[in-house]
Amino acid sequence: MHKYIIKRLLMLIPVMLGISFILYSIMTLTPGDPAQLILGPGATEEAIELKRQELGTDKGFWEGYVDWLTNAVQGDFGTSYRSKEPVFNEVFARFPNTLKLASSAIILSVIFGIGIGIFQAVRQYSMSDNIISGITLVLTSMPDFWIGLILIIVFAVWLKVLPASGANHWYNFIMPALTASVGYTAGTIRLTRSSMLEVIRSDYIRTARAKGAAEKTIIFKHALKNALLPVVTLIGINLGWQLGGTIIVEQIFAIPGIGTLMIGAVRSKDTPLLMASVLFVAFLSALINLITDILYAYIDPRIKAEYSK
Amino acid sequence: MEEKLLEIKDLCVEYHTDEDNVYAVNHVDLTINKGETLGLVGETGAGKTTTALSIMKLLPIKIGEITSGEIKLNGSSIISKSEEEMRKIRGKDISMIFQDPMTSLNPVYTVGDQVAEVIKLHYPDYNSSQVEARVDELFLMVGLPPERKTEFPHQFSGGMKQRIVIAMALACEPQLLLADEPTTALDVTIQAQVLQMMKDLKEKLNTAMILITHDLGVVAQTCDQVAIMYAGEIIENGTVEDIFEGKDHHPYTIGLFGSIPDMETKSKRLHPIDGLMPDPSNLPKGCKFNPRCPHCKDICREQEPPVYVNGTQTIRCHLFK
Numbered sequence A: 001m002h003k004y005i006i007k008r009l010l011m012l013i014p015v016m017l018g019i020s021f022i023l024y025s026i027m028t029l030t031p032g033d034p035a036q037l038i039l040g041p042g043a044t045e046e047a048i049e050l051k052r053q054e055l056g057t058d059k060g061f062w063e064g065y066v067d068w069l070t071n072a073v074q075g076d077f078g079t080s081y082r083s084k085e086p087v088f089n090e091v092f093a094r095f096p097n098t099l100k101l102a103s104s105a106i107i108l109s110v111i112f113g114i115g116i117g118i119f120q121a122v123r124q125y126s127m128s129d130n131i132i133s134g135i136t137l138v139l140t141s142m143p144d145f146w147i148g149l150i151l152i153i154v155f156a157v158w159l160k161v162l163p164a165s166g167a168n169h170w171y172n173f174i175m176p177a178l179t180a181s182v183g184y185t186a187g188t189i190r191l192t193r194s195s196m197l198e199v200i201r202s203d204y205i206r207t208a209r210a211k212g213a214a215e216k217t218i219i220f221k222h223a224l225k226n227a228l229l230p231v232v233t234l235i236g237i238n239l240g241w242q243l244g245g246t247i248i249v250e251q252i253f254a255i256p257g258i259g260t261l262m263i264g265a266v267r268s269k270d271t272p273l274l275m276a277s278v279l280f281v282a283f284l285s286a287l288i289n290l291i292t293d294i295l296y297a298y299i300d301p302r303i304k305a306e307y308s309k
Numbered sequence B: 001m002e003e004k005l006l007e008i009k010d011l012c013v014e015y016h017t018d019e020d021n022v023y024a025v026n027h028v029d030l031t032i033n034k035g036e037t038l039g040l041v042g043e044t045g046a047g048k049t050t051t052a053l054s055i056m057k058l059l060p061i062k063i064g065e066i067t068s069g070e071i072k073l074n075g076s077s078i079i080s081k082s083e084e085e086m087r088k089i090r091g092k093d094i095s096m097i098f099q100d101p102m103t104s105l106n107p108v109y110t111v112g113d114q115v116a117e118v119i120k121l122h123y124p125d126y127n128s129s130q131v132e133a134r135v136d137e138l139f140l141m142v143g144l145p146p147e148r149k150t151e152f153p154h155q156f157s158g159g160m161k162q163r164i165v166i167a168m169a170l171a172c173e174p175q176l177l178l179a180d181e182p183t184t185a186l187d188v189t190i191q192a193q194v195l196q197m198m199k200d201l202k203e204k205l206n207t208a209m210i211l212i213t214h215d216l217g218v219v220a221q222t223c224d225q226v227a228i229m230y231a232g233e234i235i236e237n238g239t240v241e242d243i244f245e246g247k248d249h250h251p252y253t254i255g256l257f258g259s260i261p262d263m264e265t266k267s268k269r270l271h272p273i274d275g276l277m278p279d280p281s282n283l284p285k286g287c288k289f290n291p292r293c294p295h296c297k298d299i300c301r302e303q304e305p306p307v308y309v310n311g312t313q314t315i316r317c318h319l320f321k
C-alpha cells in the first residue's frame, strides 16, 4: 500500500510538468501581449518594451519556460503581472473561499445523496421512489446559473433572508453551496439508489437474510458498505471538480475564489498567476483522487490486495 | 424415531412479474422426519429453489407469493409467522446453503465475522470470547484452520468458501438444513469431499436436510427420501429404495434415469429428455408432462392426474390406478 502511494505521488511529477508546459504554450503562443494589456492602448513602444523586460516576457519561448521551470523547482512560482505579489499569496488568499464552498456543497451532496438514495432503494417502485426520481431528473437537467438565480430571487429579493453576494460570513455560503450541490446531490442519489438496488439483489444479501439478520442490519451493514464503493469514487470526482472552483457559482454570488481568479488571470494574460492556480488545483485534484483510492481499498479488501501486489 | 419435523401441504407459489404470473410451485406435499434427508430432484426451473425459499419465507418481496397451502415446522405453522418470528427461526432452526459459494459471502467482511454474526444473532448472551471460541470450533468442524477466520472471502477457493457457508449454516445446530445444489458450482473432486462432510455433520448433529441436486448418484448415497419435481409439482415421491428399486415409476422419472440404475451405480447424471419443460407462466392443461410423455393418452391432456399411492411411494400419473 505504501509503495502504491509513493508510486502514485511520483507519477504526479510528469503530469504537473505536462500541465505547466501546455499552459505556458497556450498563454505565450496565443495573441495578446500582457505588457500592452497592462499599459493600455495609448502606451509608447519604448514603455511597452520596458514593461516586457520587467515582466520577463521579452525572452524567447523556450528560454522563458526553462526560466519559469528552474525557479518553480526551487519553490519560486513568480509574481503576478498585475498585483506584483507572489502568485501563491493570491492563490492562498482566494482558496479558503473555494474550499468553504466546495466542502459545504460536497457535504450536502453526501448527506442528502446517500440518505435519499438508500431511502429510494429500500422503497423501490413506491410512490415516494417515483416522485423523488422525477425530481432528481428535473434537478440534474437544470443549469447551475438558473438554480442560483432562482435562489437569489426567492431568498434575497423576495424574502430578504440571505445576502445575494459576498463571502464574509458563513451565511454568505448557504445559497452558493446549495446551488453548487444540486447537481452533485442528484448524481449521488441516482448512483446510491442503483448501486444499492444491485447489491440488495446479490447472493450475500440473501445469505444475510437466511441467517436471520434484521432488515436494518442487512441494509446498513451488509448492503451499504458494498453499495458505497462506486459512490465514494463519485464523491471524490465531485470534490475534485468543485475545488477547481466553479466559475459560474462564484460569478453569480460574487465569491472571490479560485475560479474567478483563474478567469481574471486568463483575461489579463497573467501567465505566472494562471499557472500557479491551475497547478495548485490540479495537485489538489490528484491528491483527492489518491485519497479516494485509499479509501476504496479500505472499504474493499479485494482492492487492497490488488494494491499490495 | 419417525417424528415429523417439516410438513408441507398443498403449497402453491407464484411469482408476479411485469408480464405475467409464474406458477413456480403447484400443490406440493412433502414431509420430512427428524434427522432424515430428502433429495429434491428436477430440471432447472422445476421450482426446487422456490420450494426451499418458501420454507424460509425468503421469497423475493412483492414478487414471490405463497398463494395457498401450509408449511409446519414441529406442528406449528410457518406461513402465519410474522417476519420478526421468522428471523428467530432463520439461521437457528432452519438454515439454508445456496448454490454459488463464490457469491454467497459478503466480500467486505472477514469470514470469521460472517460466521460470528449468526452466532451473535441467535445467542445474544454469548460474550465475545465465547463467540470466537464457537467460530474456531466451527472452522475446525468444517476442516478449515481457525487462524484463517481473519481473512476475506476472496482469499479462499470455491470449496473452502462452501465450507465456510456450511459452518455458518450449522453454527446454531439447526433442525433442518436446506442445501440448494451445494456442490454444483464446485470442482468434481471437491464435490465429493464437501458432500461427505455435510453428510457426516448432519448425522452428528442429527439435522434433517433437504438436498436439492441434479446428481442421482448423490441422491442414492445421501438421501432417505426422494421427491422428483416437474413444472412445480412433485410427480413422484418415495423412499430411496422406492425410487431406485421400485417397479412403478412416473414416465418422467424413467426419462430422468434413462434406465433406472441400481443403487451401486454412482454419479449417474440426469438424462436429457426430448423437449423442454413447459413455461411455468403458461402450463399445459391436464398432466403438465403430457407434451413430452411417450405414454400420453387423451385423458392426460384433459384431466390432472390423480396421486397414486403405493405404500411409501406416490406417483402423479394417469397410468396407475
Ligand SMILES: Nc1ncnc2c1ncn2[C@@H]1O[C@H](COP(=O)(O)OP(=O)(O)O)[C@@H](O)[C@H]1O
Residues within 6 Å of the ligand: B015, B016, B017, B022, B024, B042, B043, B044, B045, B046, B047, B048, B049, B050, B051, B060, B063, B280
Ligand atoms: N424472482 C423471480 N421472478 C420471476 N420468476 C422467477 C423468479 N425466481 C424464479 N422464477 C421462476 O420460477 C420457476 C422456478 O424457479 P426455481 O425455483 O428457481 O427452479 P429450480 O430451483 O428448480 O431451478 C422458474 O420458471 C423461474 O424462472
Ligand code: SF4
Residues within 6 Å of the ligand: B250, B251, B252, B287, B288, B289, B290, B293, B294, B295, B296, B297, B300, B305, B316, B317, B318, B319
Ligand atoms: S399422466 Fe399421462 S402424460 Fe402425464 S405422465 Fe402420466 S401418462 Fe404421461
Ligand SMILES: [Mg+2]
Residues within 6 Å of the ligand: B045, B048, B049, B050, B180
Ligand atoms: Mg435452483
